[in-house]
Amino acid sequence: MNLELRHLRVVCAIAETGSVTKAASTLGLAQPALTAQLQRIERALGGALFDRDRRGARPTALGELVLARARVLLPAMKGLQDEAARLASAGDALSRYRFGGVNSPILGRLVHRIAAEQPAAPISTYASWSVDELSQLVFNGRLDYVLTGVCGDAAPSAEFGLSWREVAVDPVFVLLPESHELADRDEVPLEELRHEQWVAAPGDGCFGDCFAAACARSGFTPRKVYETDIRVCMDLVEAGVAVALCQATFRPVPGLVTRRLAGNPLRWRLLLGWHPESPAARFADGVLATAMAAYTDSLAPHPAYLEWLLDHPEFGARRRSTPV
Structure with a gap:
């Protein structure tokens, strides 16, 4: 039997879980099938890779050697596959x-x-x-x-x-219901929104921290900003429950208006x-x-x-x- 990358993944899975049974579950295989595969791998390599007892499976000296090589080869192959995917088209x-x-x-x-x-x-x-x-x-x-x-x-x-x-x-805009008392302004000072409940779309950048800093410069701490999808944001604003920060190019929606924040505190x-x-x-x-x-x-x-x-x-x- 020729050794393949899938065999190295089997050896790594057994070492990482410390058990053939647990490794079989991780790999989605039946335990007897994985045991038989391990035996074929050991025969191909000429010796036992694990000492196995009721406490689990621990690598032998040969097993440690194979693991050391596998932990180099498998990431290298993953990198090759990623590069190939970029160039395939x-x-x-x-x-x-x-x-x-x-x-x-x-x-x-x-x-x-x-x-x-x-x-x-x-x-x-x-x-x-x-x-x-x-x-x-x-x-x-x-x-x-x-x-x-x-x-x-x-x-x-x-x-x-x-x-x-x-x-x-x-500049960042604020989304308001048409009935809001500030909706008829061309621009809205951030400090005049100090008592509002805020809602925003989620994200993994620094916008929340930047917004809090802009509010601090305007002399207040914003009430908790709830994160939800855009549709729910719009529903909450339309209902008058909250106001939202939005992009300048936010598509017009009946019942809602967008207004620029005075002084452009956020970009x-x-x-x-x-x-x-x-x-x-x-x-x-x-x-x-x-x-x-x-x-x-x-x-x-x-x-x-x-x-x-x-x-x-x-x-x-x-x-x-x-x-x-």
Whole structure:
């Protein structure tokens, strides 16, 4: 019998659980089948890998040697598989787009534009509240691009080695019911919302801390911020139970209004990310330009904000997007 990687995984599972029975459960195998497989592995290697008794299974000297090699080979093979997944689509990178998004109001418009430009190209999207999860999927070759936002001057984690570019920068708005006493203002001072209950979409960035800091600068501590999905956020705001922080390009909804916070105490940077060694990297400039155009499309329902942007060029789409 030739030794294979699956055999090394069996040896590692037995060592990690300390029991053939527990390892069989972990691997989804019947205990007699795993015992028989271990015996075949031991015959192939020429000796016992474990001392086994009622207390469990403990590696022999030969077993320790095999484990030491397995713990090097298995991660190396996993790395090879991840690299292969990133490169596997090199021949058809122009004809397939896989996007991940974190609560992005322009993802739909981006997909619409790419579909119009390349009607034969398959396009898929994957939504998550976690930019780290999406970055991991891009790193593993499961996604091509990720569209997400970060607070202020923050940057996504560098753990996954992605390249990031700014699509746009906006001040953060507040979402109010039309019946709210401040709904007729063009902008709302944050301190005038000191008694409100807050609700927001979840995320794994620093926005919650930045919001608390902005409230502290305005002289108050916000009431607890409840995290829930966007639909529930909108329902709670419409019911007058809470107010919500939202992006400037939040799609208009009957019964709700968005208002800019006075003095722009919070900023939201929309970013596009990809892996620099993936096939998608060769087409990133074009996708970035399309994302900026999609952002511009999203401004059409917000004429007042469009007019405000003319006097505030530090906000809006990035004309020259630099690395983040």
